[in-house]
Amino acid sequence: MSSPSKPPMRDALVEAAFRLFLERGYEQTTVEDIVTLAGVGRRSFFRYFPSKEGVVFPDHERRLAEVTGFLAAGGEGEDPVARVCEAVRLVLRLYTDNPVFSVQRYRLTKEVPGLRAYELSVVWRYERTFAGHLRERLADRPDGALRADVIAAAVVAAHNNVLRSWLRSGGEGDAGAAADRALAYVREAFGDGADRGDERDEDVVVVVSRRGAPMWRVVREIESALGPGERLPDRP
Amino acid sequence: MSSPSKPPMRDALVEAAFRLFLERGYEQTTVEDIVTLAGVGRRSFFRYFPSKEGVVFPDHERRLAEVTGFLAAGGEGEDPVARVCEAVRLVLRLYTDNPVFSVQRYRLTKEVPGLRAYELSVVWRYERTFAGHLRERLADRPDGALRADVIAAAVVAAHNNVLRSWLRSGGEGDAGAAADRALAYVREAFGDGADRGDERDEDVVVVVSRRGAPMWRVVREIESALGPGERLPDRP
Numbered sequence: 001m002s003s004p005s006k007p008p009m010r011d012a013l014v015e016a017a018f019r020l021f022l023e024r025g026y027e028q029t030t031v032e033d034i035v036t037l038a039g040v041g042r043r044s045f046f047r048y049f050p051s052k053e054g055v056v057f058p059d060h061e062r063r064l065a066e067v068t069g070f071l072a073a074g075g076e077g078e079d080p081v082a083r084v085c086e087a088v089r090l091v092l093r094l095y096t097d098n099p100v101f102s103v104q105r106y107r108l109t110k111e112v113p114g115l116r117a118y119e120l121s122v123v124w125r126y127e128r129t130f131a132g133h134l135r136e137r138l139a140d141r142p143d144g145a146l147r148a149d150v151i152a153a154a155v156v157a158a159h160n161n162v163l164r165s166w167l168r169s170g171g172e173g174d175a176g177a178a179a180d181r182a183l184a185y186v187r188e189a190f191g192d193g194a195d196r197g198d199e200r201d202e203d204v205v206v207v208v209s210r211r212g213a214p215m216w217r218v219v220r221e222i223e224s225a226l227g228p229g230e231r232l233p234d235r236p
Numbered sequence: 237m238s239s240p241s242k243p244p245m246r247d248a249l250v251e252a253a254f255r256l257f258l259e260r261g262y263e264q265t266t267v268e269d270i271v272t273l274a275g276v277g278r279r280s281f282f283r284y285f286p287s288k289e290g291v292v293f294p295d296h297e298r299r300l301a302e303v304t305g306f307l308a309a310g311g312e313g314e315d316p317v318a319r320v321c322e323a324v325r326l327v328l329r330l331y332t333d334n335p336v337f338s339v340q341r342y343r344l345t346k347e348v349p350g351l352r353a354y355e356l357s358v359v360w361r362y363e364r365t366f367a368g369h370l371r372e373r374l375a376d377r378p379d380g381a382l383r384a385d386v387i388a389a390a391v392v393a394a395h396n397n398v399l400r401s402w403l404r405s406g407g408e409g410d411a412g413a414a415a416d417r418a419l420a421y422v423r424e425a426f427g428d429g430a431d432r433g434d435e436r437d438e439d440v441v442v443v444v445s446r447r448g449a450p451m452w453r454v455v456r457e458i459e460s461a462l463g464p465g466e467r468l469p470d471r472p
Contacts, residue, residue: 121356145397153390153392154389154393157385
């Protein structure tokens, strides 16, 4: 019979851990200290967290599962790069939904090399999840796996750039809007992951010309891009 | 007085370490075991390597310093993305110059989570070195830091994609040629890191048109892209 105001045991452990990390430092805090302050047994800790590092990033396992589910639920016709960009916004929200906690953890992570390494491995797992989705969806493209890996890394880097700025600022400003802009840059670079050069032939004509080029050359290039037999009409 | 054929102490330590890792497993081997087999004192080990993980990646510290120097030596007028692509080829060479060792280490790293984490932190340091160079060179671009981070991540991902394929194949094939191709994909996506959209205004006209568009619309778009007063010439 727990009262409604009492946080669940998992939250109590996270709260106790962070209170101790901030007071004594991360290295000086043991799992024993955490369970004592939270008033639970040692086994309870390991039911929720695989290690002391785990309590620092308590929600990533669940979010990783959600992200995997979100990606799998995407329709076949959907732009896979857009889907991955939406998925990374879910990861960002894990931070922005709780600015105070996120900024505390950021400061802790900067000071403790072991936590930095742990965080890199978390980021790596998101990146591989995104890459896995893209590899599947780009499987029939030339160099599909390469494209998938590169795009996944670019998406994660854009996310991290925005996240770090937001954390450094102490959690101020609209990280979501910044992320949309950063991800637009990535999408502009890669499109939907297809080689746009390949698709161009099907329905779009692109002509690039230096401003200084003589007009007859512009016309000739447009006609040659349009294909055999096509000519620009004479001025009516 | 060491004979010319006797490897230096550092190499002897790496050799002893790998012999033991392969025979007994990584976790079952202690630094004590390594120095005993190599016939040197414990202090010699720590003169060369910060930790047991360190002996698994013995050349990255030096290569990281070389990469940093190589980037700094680049001329001001040089394409910074091309420079970073050349730098990552130096990292690849660290693996391809010694296929047997690289493939052994790859198999070890796959089996030991701690080594995987260590490797991620090595990769991270290369990525931050590349990003630092690009941030400097793109500082006057809009969103220069974002571009730098995203391009650095894309370059590293292209490198890793090629490296992993090569390692999985047991060190067969021309990884250098594969890397050139993978990096060409990244450079195609990002150019020299500048927003090509910004530059376009200065000297190039781009017209994109659906193939189905009526010809008069194509003409009108070209004229409006060329700017006020410019008209396509009548057919001569």
